[in-house]
Each structure stands twice: as structure tokens, then as C-alpha cells.
Amino acid sequence: MKEKLKAFFCPDKQALKGLFIFLGIGLGLVALDFMAKWLVQTYCTPHAAIEVIPNFFYIYLTYNTGIAFGLFDGMAGRVVNILISIVLSIAILVYLLHSYHRLKKFEKLTGLLLLSGALGNMIDRVFYWKATTGFDGVIDFFQFYLGGGPGKETTFVNPFATFNPADAYLTIGIVFLLVIVIIDLIKGEVEKGKELEKKQAEESQAEKDKIVSSIEQQPVDNQDKGEQDGQ
Secondary structure, eight states, rough: HHHHHHHHHOHHHHHHHHHHHHHHHHHHHHHHHHHHHHHHHHHOTTTTEEEEEEEEEEEEEEEEESTTTTEEEEEEEEHHHHHHHHHHHHHHHHHHHGGGGGSOOOHHHHHHHHHHOOOHHHHHHHHHHHHHHHSEEEEEEEEEOOSSSSTTTTTTTOOOOOOOOHHHHHHHHHHHHHHHHHHHHHHHHHHHHHHHHHHHHHHHHHHHHHHHHHHHHHOOOHHHHHHHOOO
């Protein structure tokens, strides 16, 4: 059993070394997310905006009991969100451990961002409850105004959804994942085209060989016929 697990997760020492570095970077991203949230929670007042770039970027502490960017907010779905976070984190981690040595750098980066984002928000959902910490849910604090700032009309992008570093990891990771899927689809279509061209070329060559063989065979057949007529 031990050997099977070793073969599943650690095919060779070189891959294992790279995997430890990879996981270390992931933990660094999670730690960065945790520290940023801790600083904002410690020194900022909830729902009080701090201007960083006028009419564009603000620090605005708020709490999200939904998924990301305030989606599916509400305590009713929080347990489901916790389970989703745990299952997603475990699934991504197991996949990365098993497939690390086969993945390309861009694919590793994508998995790293998805894992770090899932773990970062999972910590908030699992441990931050009003009864113990005084607040519920995930700490969000990045707020961008893409429509002119607080003085302008409130729209979908003014302000844009409030988020945190873990949300950013997840969003970038999902975008990268879509890019990978699109590239794989394009490559698949290109390979199909090449296979079709190869098959058509082989069929064409086979047809040409058949015609040439038929032409080469004709003199022999005519000679045999002439010999029979002479007899």
C-alpha cells in the first residue's frame, strides 16, 4: 500500500523536490491572503471606505457569507459553501500531487492559484463565526469603482464587487483554466485535421499505387495473350 501511494504521488525525487517548492509557494500565497485580511480586520472599520486612488480604488471592509464577490450570500448557504470549499480544495490538491510531474508550467500555475484561493477563503468560512470572532464569513476589502467613483450613479461596476486576494487567485486561475481548455480544444481540432489529411493522403497514394500496378501489369497480360494467339 505504501509503495502504491508513493508511486501515485511521488514518481521520482526530482518531481518530489519541485512539488515541495510548488506547495511552499502555495502556502506563501495563502499566508499573504491571511495577513492582508488580518491587517484590514485589525485596523479598519467595517463599511468605512478608505480612499487609496480617488474615484477608483478603496479599502472597504465587509464580510461575505456567500461564495466569491458576494454571490449566493446568506447564512442559509454557508454550510454548503464550507463543504464546497473543502471538497474543492481536496480535489485540486490530490490532482496536483498526482499529476504535478506531467503538468506544464502554465498548468501548474493555474492549479496553484485555484488551490491557494480555495484554501484562503475556506479558512475564513470554517473559522470565522460571530459567536467566536465577532463577525461571520469571508473578509472582503478590495473595492474598485469602474464607473466614475462614489459620486457617480451606482451600477454593476460602480462599485465593482468587493473581494479579497483569495478571490483574485481564484478568478485568475479560472481565466487561466479557460485558456488551457480553449487551447486544448484548438489543438484537438488541429490534430484531427492533420489526421484527416494524413488519411486522405494515404488513401490517395494507395489509389495511385493501384493505378500504377494496373498499368505495369497490362504489358504482361498482353504478352501472355499474344503467346496464346501464336500457339
